[in-house]
Amino acid sequence: MSAAAILERPKLVVxxxxxPLFRAExxxxxxxxxxxxxxxxxxxxxxxxxxxxxENGAGKSTLFNxxxxxxxPDAGRMWLDGEVYAPxxxxxxxxxxxxxxxQEQALIQxxxxxxxxLLSEEARFTRLGQFVDRKAMIAAAERMVEDAGLDIDxxxxxxxxxxxxxxxxxxxxxxxxxxxxxGIERPFILLDEPTSALDRRDEEAFFRLVEKLKTxxxxxxxxxxLTEVLEISDLIYVLKDGQLVAAxxxxxxxxxxxxxxxxxxxxxxxxxxxxxxxxxxxxxxxLRLDRLDLxxxxxxxxxxxxxxxxxGIGGLLDSGKSALGKGAAGVEPPASGSVVLAGxxxxxxxxxxxxxxxxxxxxxxxxxxxxIAPFSVAWNMTLASGSDLLTSRLGLWRRRHELATADHYVRxxxxxxxxxxxxxxKLSGGNQQKVVLARWLxxxxxxxxxxxxxxxxxxxxxxxxxxxxxxxxxxxxxxxLITDELLELIGLSNRILIMQRGRVVxxxxxxxxxxxxxxxxxxxxxxxxxxxxxxxxxxxxxxxIPA
Amino acid sequence: xxxxSDIPRLALASRRSILTKLNNGLWLPVAVVLALVxxxxxxxxxxxxxxxxxxxxxxAGTLLIVCLGTTFVVLMGSIDLSVGxxxxxxxxxxxxxxxxxxxxxxxxxxxxxLGAVLGLANxxxxxFGRIPSxxxxxxxxxxxxxxxxxxxEGRAIQFTVPGFEEIAIGQLIPRLPNIAxxxxxxxxxxxxxxxxxxxxxxxxxxxxxxNVARTAGVPVRRYKIYAFALSGLLAGVGAILAVxxxxxxxxxxxxxLLLNSLAAIVVGGTSLAGGVGGPQAR
Numbered sequence: 124m125s126a127a128a129i130l131e132r133p134k135l136v137v138x139x140x141x142x143p144l145f146r147a148e149x150x151x152x153x154x155x156x157x158x159x160x161x162x163x164x165x166x167x168x169x170x171x172x173x174x175x176x177x178e179n180g181a182g183k184s185t186l187f188n189x190x191x192x193x194x195x196p197d198a199g200r201m202w203l204d205g206e207v208y209a210p211x212x213x214x215x216x217x218x219x220x221x222x223x224x225x226q227e228q229a230l231i232q233x234x235x236x237x238x239x240x241l242l243s244e245e246a247r248f249t250r251l252g253q254f255v256d257r258k259a260m261i262a263a264a265e266r267m268v269e270d271a272g273l274d275i276d277x278x279x280x281x282x283x284x285x286x287x288x289x290x291x292x293x294x295x296x297x298x299x300x301x302x303x304x305x306g307i308e309r310p311f312i313l314l315d316e317p318t319s320a321l322d323r324r325d326e327e328a329f330f331r332l333v334e335k336l337k338t339x340x341x342x343x344x345x346x347x348x349l350t351e352v353l354e355i356s357d358l359i360y361v362l363k364d365g366q367l368v369a370a371x372x373x374x375x376x377x378x379x380x381x382x383x384x385x386x387x388x389x390x391x392x393x394x395x396x397x398x399x400x401x402x403x404x405x406x407x408x409x410l411r412l413d414r415l416d417l418x419x420x421x422x423x424x425x426x427x428x429x430x431x432x433x434x435g436i437g438g439l440l441d442s443g444k445s446a447l448g449k450g451a452a453g454v455e456p457p458a459s460g461s462v463v464l465a466g467x468x469x470x471x472x473x474x475x476x477x478x479x480x481x482x483x484x485x486x487x488x489x490x491x492x493x494x495i496a497p498f499s500v501a502w503n504m505t506l507a508s509g510s511d512l513l514t515s516r517l518g519l520w521r522r523r524h525e526l527a528t529a530d531h532y533v534r535x536x537x538x539x540x541x542x543x544x545x546x547x548x549k550l551s552g553g554n555q556q557k558v559v560l561a562r563w564l565x566x567x568x569x570x571x572x573x574x575x576x577x578x579x580x581x582x583x584x585x586x587x588x589x590x591x592x593x594x595x596x597x598x599x600x601x602x603x604l605i606t607d608e609l610l611e612l613i614g615l616s617n618r619i620l621i622m623q624r625g626r627v628v629x630x631x632x633x634x635x636x637x638x639x640x641x642x643x644x645x646x647x648x649x650x651x652x653x654x655x656x657x658x659x660x661x662x663x664x665x666x667x668i669p670a
Numbered sequence: 671x672x673x674x675s676d677i678p679r680l681a682l683a684s685r686r687s688i689l690t691k692l693n694n695g696l697w698l699p700v701a702v703v704l705a706l707v708x709x710x711x712x713x714x715x716x717x718x719x720x721x722x723x724x725x726x727x728x729x730a731g732t733l734l735i736v737c738l739g740t741t742f743v744v745l746m747g748s749i750d751l752s753v754g755x756x757x758x759x760x761x762x763x764x765x766x767x768x769x770x771x772x773x774x775x776x777x778x779x780x781x782x783x784l785g786a787v788l789g790l791a792n793x794x795x796x797x798f799g800r801i802p803s804x805x806x807x808x809x810x811x812x813x814x815x816x817x818x819x820x821x822x823e824g825r826a827i828q829f830t831v832p833g834f835e836e837i838a839i840g841q842l843i844p845r846l847p848n849i850a851x852x853x854x855x856x857x858x859x860x861x862x863x864x865x866x867x868x869x870x871x872x873x874x875x876x877x878x879x880x881n882v883a884r885t886a887g888v889p890v891r892r893y894k895i896y897a898f899a900l901s902g903l904l905a906g907v908g909a910i911l912a913v914x915x916x917x918x919x920x921x922x923x924x925x926x927l928l929l930n931s932l933a934a935i936v937v938g939g940t941s942l943a944g945g946v947g948g949p950q951a952r
Contacts, residue, residue, distance in 0.1 A: 454885050478887030486885050495879035497945070506875060507886040514868040522866070562886065 142205045144169045144341045145190075145311055150199035152185050159185045160196070161365045167341050167358075169309065172333060174344040174352045174373075177362035178385055178581045183345045186362070187313050190343070191223040192216035204309060220307035220340070222297040224314045230289055232282035237264030239281050240296050244304050267303055270335075271295045272328045287322040294329060298336055310340035317344070318351060322440065330355065347581060349378045361385055386583050394586065395614025399593040400635040403617055406430040409601035410482075410570045412451050413469060415460035420446045421625040424460075428570065428601040433592065435616030435633070436605045439648050443625040445487055448574045448605045452484035453477050465569040478507055483563030485556075487574040487605075493559045494547055501529035501543035504561045512566065532561035537587070553584025560591065571595065574605045589615065609641050621647040699937075724845050728838070731849035732757070732912040736927055737934045738860040738949055739789075739904030742897045744935050745864075746876040747944025748796065748803035750898065753905045753931055755814035756788045757924030760909035762818040765919040768829045775837050781910035782903050788814060789902015793895035803898075811928075819921055826920030829913065838914035849911045856904065861950045870948075873897060877944030 145167040152160040160182045167173045177183050188194035190201070192210030201208040203219060210216040213223075230239045237260050241248065248260045264277040273291055281289065294317055301307035318326050333355065336342060346352050352359060353373055361369040361384040369384045410428040415421065421443035428434045438444045450457040453472030461469035464480050474484065486492035494503055505513050505525050513521050513528075529543035536557040538550070547555055556576065563571060576592075577585045592602060592615060606612050612619060619631045621644060629647050631639045711718035736753050743750040764781045767773070773780075788810070796806045838849040864870035872893045875883040884890045913919045940947030 474885065475887040475889050484885065492881050492885045495875065495882050495945070498874070498878055502871075502875075506883065506888070509868050509871055509875070509888060518868045520866050520868060520871055 141169060143167055144204055144309055145208075145343075146202045147190075148200050150186070150189060150196045150201070152182075152189065152194065152196050159365050160189070163199070163362070163365075163367050165360055165367060165370070167311070167343060169341060170337050170339075171357040172337060172342045172344065172355055173358045173360065174346060174356040175360050175362055176346065176349065176352060176381055176385055178583050181362040181385070182365040183362055184315070185365075187223065187315060187343075187345060190216070191221060191313055203311065217301070218305070220301045220305070220309065221311045221313065222301055223312070224294050224297040224317050230281050230293055232280075234281060235278050236268075236275060236281050236284070236292055237261050237277040239292060240264045240267055240277065240300075241304070242296070244300070247304060263303065267295055267299045270299055270303070271332045273325070285322075287325045290317070290321055291325045291328065294332070298332060298342075302336075302339060308339070310336070312336065312340065312342045314342060315345050316347065318346070318348065347579075349381050349582075352381070353378065382582055386586075395589055395611065396593045397614060397635045397638065399597070400433070400615075400617060401431045401596055402634075403429050403432040406432065406599075407466070408463075409465045409599075410451070410603060411463040412447075413461045413463065415447065415450050415457045415462070417443075417446065417450055417455075417457045419625075421450065421457075421622070424622075424625075424627055426603075426620060426627065428603050430569070430599040430601050431596045432617050433596055433602045433604055433615050435612045435619040436603065436622060437609070437612045437619055437644055437648060438622035440607070441624070442622040442648070444605050444622045445574055447622070448484070448572050448603065449486075451603070452482060452572050454484060454486070475510070478566070479511055481566070481569035483507070483566065483568040483571045485559055485563070485571070485573045485576055487578060489552070489555060489559065489579065494555055496548045496555070497546055499544050499546055500533060500538065500550070500558055501525055503547055503558050504529045504532055504543070504565060507562050508566060528565050529561075532557075532565060536561055536564075536591070551581065551584075552579040553581050553587075556580050556584065556588065560588070564595075568600060570601045570603070572603045572605070575607055576604070577606075577608065577611060609644060613638050613641065613644065619644065623648060623650070720845060724847060727850035728847040728915060731838075731847065731853040732908040732915075733927065733930055733934060734853040735856050735908040735911065736905050737931050737938075738856055739901035740931050741860075741935050741938075741940055741947075741949050742864075742870075742873050743803070743901045744932075744940050744942060745873045745944060745946075745948055746894060746897055747880065748894070748897070749932070749942070750789075750792065750807050750901050751804065751928060752788075752792060752807040752811040752814060753901060754924040754927035755811040755818070756785055756902055756905040757909040757912065757927055758919075758921075759788065759814040759818040759821075760785045760906045761913045761919035761923045762821040762827070764910050764913060765827045765829050766821060768831050768834065769827070772831050774831055774834060778837070778907070778910050782906045785906020785909065786899045786903035789905070790895065790899040792902065793898030796898065797891045797894045822919065822921060824921060826918045828918040835914050835917055838911045847915075849915055852907070852911060856907070857949065860904075864948045864950065869893065869896060869900075874945060874948070877946070879945070 143166045146165075148164040150160055150163040151158070163182075163186065175183050175186065185194060189196050192213050192215055195211075203221065208219065210219065210221070216222075231242070241260050241264060245255055245260070248256045248263070250256050261277055268275050268277055271291070273295065275284065275288060275292065281292065284292070294314070297314075298310070298312050301310040318329060321329060333342060344352070344356065353376060356373045359371045359373050359376055359381065360367055361371070361381065363385060371380070406429040408427050409430050412424055412426050415424045424447055426434065436444045436447065446455070449455040451462055451472060453462075453474040453476070456472050462472045462477075463469050464477060464482055467480060470476070490496060495506070505528060509520075513525055515521060526543060532538070533543055538554050538557045538561070547558060550558070560576070573592075577588055580588065592604075596602060604612070604615055613633060616633050619633050619639065620627045621629050621631065628650065631644065631647070633639055707718075716722060736757065740750045740753050760781050763784060764777050767780060768777050792803075792807055792810050795801060795810075796803045799806070836848070838847065840848045842848055842851060864873070872883070872888055875888055876890055876893060880890060909924065912923060916923070936942060938947070
């Protein structure tokens with residue numbers, strides 16, 4: 124189904140049901156000359172899950188900001204439950220039953236969970252108007268957590284829970300707060316990428332909560348994970364460049380169509396460029412791990428990566444694969460074992476030395492390990508070259524060379540920054556990741572260790588990164604790809620190693636014409652470790668785990 | 671997400687003149703200083719005199735020199751509480767050396783080296799012991815001042831080399847004491863180091879994102895040690911100039927530097943969180 128065909132359909136998909144919970148007409152928002160939202164009109168029927176998809180920069184965040192009262196539209200009108208809705212701030216939106224889960228966690232780490240759940244609602248729990256009734260608060264918080272089906276002790280310190288649980292806490296606060304505390308009958312809940320940080324068990328609890336909330340109000344999602352979008356939503360809207368380009372019934376949509384609508388072109392059947400995968404035979408071994416060992420994390424791991432080869436490592440979140448990547452790169456060196464890099468002598472991994480010898484390492488956590496976001500694109504691109512390429516023998520910084528390098532890679536990788544002097548905080552996730560990759564490209568590496576290189580990256584940039592990986596392989600770079608994305612793992616790798624509890628349990632060949640199935644890999648990840656399903660990485664969720 | 675409209679504005683920002691800078695909030699401190707100058711010029715006869723300005727530049731010289739080094743430590747997200755104590759210890763030791771050998775101005779490199787060694791000790795304990803720099807330098811503050819008081823036996827010791835004070839209070843450029851001249855030269859060198867050298871860039875990177883820098887192979891630990899050594903070195907230079915200016919090293923030498931140096935660094939625009947500012951705030 125083409126985009127044009129969809130557009131010709133009336134925008135109000137639902138017509139003969141009770142008045143919709145939410146309706147918007149002609150929402151427009153400009154920032155100076157730049158129109159971020161243009162004449163967006165849509166309907167959210169009662170008791171439905173509605174999802175907005177779109178690339179970074181399509182206007183999803185602005186739309187959410189308008190709905191939650193944080194930003195006022197330049198034009199357009201909104202109705203909530205049949206009444207005109209024009210919130211003058213987030214507080215007013217919440218009072219009317221429109222709440223939001225933010226992408227970035229907004230919890231106070233050092234206080235008990237119940238205080239976070241009831242934050243700004245304390246006035247409901249006072250005696251004599253002054254004294255906070257802790258018992259009542261704890262009881263109320265416990266009811267919320269129970270209702271959400273979560274296993275959380277509300278009296279514990281929030282920071283004691285892991286990221287996934289904290290995300291759940293945040294979701295519960297936004298979703299159940301209006302129902303439990305404010306007595307809102309039909310809540311309208313906005314969720315911005317709610318599941319990206321959830322592990323399997325919390326994700327299931329979240330989906331059950333969604334089903335429960337649907338009986339009361341409606342939910343509006345923004346998500347990158349198309350498989351999940353299709354599964355969870357009733358209705359899908361596609362935003363592109365600030366315009367609503369399609370409204371689809373989730374029943375009749377599929378992933379490829381959505382992708383095509385978002386990016387503006389059909390997703391290549393060959394998304395991972397399998398046809399460009401190189402046949403590896405007797406190429407030089409550029410990376411050899413020899414019995415790397417870090418007690419309690421990974422044990423006795425040996426592997427080889429040849430020039431032009433992509434070796435994938437898969438496994439559950441606790442399999443130790445990320446730690447292995449850090450160990451091999453020498454960021455957090457192993458307790459024992461050695462690494463041979465591009466014909467060198469076996470050595471204890473040490474990142475500084477390895478970088479100069481031709482290794483590049485892209486960490487999974489972009490904002491804490493990968494990028495100094497307040498610094499400029501240029502500074503981040505040259506971050507790894509300060510010890511050699513960018514300084515003269517006297518230690519003087521080659522500023523002109525730095526700008527030229529940054530300029531070159533901004534253009535080559537199409538980093539949408541316009542100027543190398545822009546701080547990286549102004550870039551989308553995909554563009555930030557390109558900056559991190561450029562840091563290594565500038566060094567002409569022989570080996571790259573990539574840990575989840577497309578995490579938090581939109582579909583368009585993902586495709587560009589996959590192309591880049593193939594280009595690098597063509598140039599003879601050996602790539603060790605550690606990823607939680609099963610399809611990426613299968614699509615990109617020549618060979619796949621599966622790790623389980625710190626050990627490589629099997630190696631699966633993945634030639635371009637005979638890729639292994641997801642089920643096979645998941646079975647290996649889980650084999651003999653019953654009950655570990657809660658830590659399954661982001662496999663497409665229709666995937667049933669073999670018993 | 672990047673708003674397209676930001677691009678022209680940022681391009682403009684890089685060409686900002688002093689005027690626009692003043693527009694951006696910098697005018698208030700400048701205005702306050704001007705107001706103070708005007709007020710004291712009217713309130714007393716002795717303020718707005720060339721003699722007084724010469725005196726002020728002389729007094730501020732040591733502070734500037736010491737701050738220039740410590741700025742790097744703060745820039746990379748650490749703190750050096752011991753600079754005042756380094757000044758005291760180096761001052762005390764130099765007076766003894768000066769009186770024993772009569773080397774004259776040649777004591778300056780010795781003092782600088784001694785300061786660098788003391789700073790290096792701070793840096794080594796901090797980097798290898800993985801102890802917070804606040805704790806390390808608080809400890810070394812006590813140790814350095816303790817040793818210094820031992821050397822001085824609790825009293826001020828005058829140097830006996832005639833004419834030595836010239837390196838601080840002499841005026842190669844009329845009306846500008848040499849100590850202030852030294853401070854200005856040190857400032858120029860340090861600004862150059864910050865802006866144009868590997869050391870300077872690494873200070874920003876470590877302060878802005880130590881983890882990121884380490885993950886990308888920047889030798890973080892080594893440069894942390896260098897920063898403390900440089901801080902100590904400049905404190906040593908500041909010490910010998912202070913001694914020359916005062917004519918003696920006493921137990922109170924460098925006492926006011928602890929608070930004043932941090933105040934000057936932070937007011938000067940370097941964030942205690944690191945990564946922002948530098949010897950010449952941009």
